[in-house]
Each structure stands twice: as C-alpha cells, then as structure tokens.
Amino acid sequence: MQTLVLNASPRKAWNTAKLLKSAAEGAKSAGSEVEYIDLYDLNFTGCRSCMLCKRKGAQRCHCYWKDDLSPIIDKIFRADVLLIGTAIYLGRPTSRYFEVLERLHFCALSYDDYSNYFTRRVNVGLFVSMNASKEFYDKLYKDAFEGYARELQMLNGEVCLYPCHDTLQVADYSKYNMAGFDAERKRLSREKNFPRDLENAYQIGQRLVRETCE
C-alpha cells in the first residue's frame, strides 16, 4: 500500500503543507507507506510536446521527458493513494499544479480514440488552501475547483476535494501592506477552524487508504 503526497504550494511548512502532512499521518495510521514530495524543490516544466508518449510502441502512461517530474508521474500511476495540495493563486491552482496535471493527463490520453490508457485505481485527496471565505469560495471558485477534481477522475478512484478557507497568509499582518485583510478574523480562523481542517485532512487520508482495501 503506497501513498504519494505532492505539495504543489511553494511554502514547505505553511497551510497546504500542514494539511498534506496531516492527511499523510492519516494514511500512515491506516497502514500505508507514505512518500512526501515538495514539488517546488524539483526541476521540471509542463508538457514539452516531445510526442514520445504517442510514438508507436511507446509505453502507456509514461512521460519520456528527462527531468525530475517523469519519475514522479511513474510513482503516481503506481500509487494506491495520491494526496495533492495547492494554494489558490489568482483564482486557480498554482502553476506547478498545472504542470503536473498537464504531463500526467497527456501521457495517459489515447490520441487514437481519446480513451484513458490508465486502468488501475488511485484514490485522490485534493487539498486546496485559500484566503477566501467559504462564501466567496462557493460563489467564485467552487465550480472551477470541482472541475479540477473531476480531471483527477482519470485515475479511476474516488476523488475527495477539500477546500480550506480563510487561511493565515503571514504570521504578522501588521508588518505588511495587507490592510484589505482583517488580521483579527484571520487569527480567530487559525485558532478555531484550522485545527478542524487538519483533523478533516487526517480523516480523509485515513479513509482513502482504507477504501483501497475494501
């Protein structure tokens, strides 16, 4: 049983990373081995259109471009559970997240009939952290992020989308030009809501592993 955890946010110890680490602990508690990777430490780009994955005789679901991401793509396709997290940047996942999805999706896509080459099942937890409140997320982001979650159905498993709202973006708001944020509200949200988010992430990691055993 293997769980792969991918942090597609640049900060290694902040909101997204904390959610992912908690989800990873949940996965471990259910008996899975866990590998945790900070994607911003690696050297890669999005799809380079080399077309090697579409050559006759090419291995299916394998990205041929020689950089740090291709081995990770192999690991995703071999995993039982994928826990991936991103912050919201300007209404979207981070650019790193898109680079991964571009390469993952394209090498599993048949250009003969647009079917999915991938036949195993990988359960996915998609963790999304943001400044936005739940109300703002529901109104402006939810539809798009449910779409990003649907894209991960190419891995044929359950996809669980977890939005984490109203995160603390900096430790001390008084040191920044961030008057648009209510620092007190942020502090309260961190104290009251974030522990619950971490617990929910733990439960999701645990459940996604357990469900692969059923």
Ligand SMILES: Cc1cc2nc3c(=O)[nH]c(=O)nc-3n(C[C@H](O)[C@H](O)[C@H](O)COP(=O)(O)O)c2cc1C
């Ligand atoms: C470049 C940039 C763009 C951002 N854009 C948004 C946004 O459009 N909506 C939002 O709710 N939060 C936005 N944020 C805030 C982050 O999503 C939020 O602080 C998140 O929890 C950061 O994750 P991290 O702590 O893992 O880095 C942005 C942050 C940065 C640095």
